[in-house]
Amino acid sequence: MPVFLKGVGITLELTAAALGIALILGFLLALARLSTIRPMVAIATTYIEVVRSIPVLVLLFLSYYSLGQVGLKLSGPVAATVSLGAFYATLYAEIFRGGILGVDRGQTEAARALGMGRRMTMVRVILPQAFFSILPNATNQLSNLIKDTSLVFTLGVADLMFQAQAASATTFQPMDMLLLAGMIYFAFYLILSKVLARWEINVQRSRS
């Protein structure tokens, strides 16, 4: 059981680090796609389309083994964080883009008419309104991210799935160990999908 908890810790650390990368990179990608500069739109669109189509497991292997071959040796946890972050950035980019586009055009026009600059309009007017509309999708992807961290055991990172595997091998009771790990994953899923969803509904209701 203590090894499982250690595994949970690593799973959560990985999730947090990858989420950080995904949010920042995703936001930049969304802005690039919405910009009026042609090459930036093209680069962001290509990145999103390409990376999104590659399975996470292949991305993990690419960043761990393939980059290693060309001299860029990443450690297991770093490779895991980078590839999960890079993959989820594409998903968050689309969520952000949808959220920003979802804010009524009149809001931008009104802000501009009041003499706000483009940046100020974005930060003060668009983003606060987009924030609550993207929350459900954003938490949904977060629970997917937690689940996908289970793949990093293939790089030897000692996350929850890794510990469950190791414990199966030593105890010869794979079902018990896998179910125990499953219950932990499921608890996270329930917290994110039920508790947060309820909170979001309350927030949205109080705002409208």
Added chain:
Amino acid sequence: MFHIVALYTGVLLKGALKDVVLTVVSSILALILGALGAIGRIYGGPIVGGAIYWYVEIIRGLPAILQLFILYFGLSQFGIDLNPLSAAVIWLVAYGTGYAVEIFRAGIVDVAEGQHEAAKALGLSRFTTLRKVIIPQAFVSMMPNLTSFLVLQLKNTTMLYLIGYADIMYQARLGADATEQPGPLYLMVAVEYLVISAAIARIGSRVERRIAAYR
């Protein structure tokens, strides 16, 4: 590097073909079960509906790889030893069904309430309403989700090498170990998945357009 590409293209393509076949077969089964599940979830009352609800939640709440391992390694604890192929099919169908139920449910719920009422007012039975009124309309709004469903199933096949199923990923790993050249091999895997996903997306949007025109 290029001789590796030349050497392994054939093997990898063969592995990819296995993945595609597996994806298609398991998706068809999962979609049939998913449609039935969605109908059960909506019209099945608290017991059937509740059971399906929790089935979907468990499938969506657990990491895919964990579910595969429960089938393949977990069941062996009770003396049930599945071979890689049957474990792969059961897993893909069971997992896909969980997602398919949600897609069909959302599609059916999406059809306006007025349609149900109109069909009832015309005296259509529940089954006829479903078959002639609701499902054709639900299908239109479901199309984009169906495309991403297929891509999801396809991507999940990458994990099958972990139970020793000889697909593209398995071949790439063998090759990477044998040649000590993981770089080009995993890149080729990535490209093959890119091409197949792009093909699915292309077919999906074409079908979508055709259905929209028919509407």
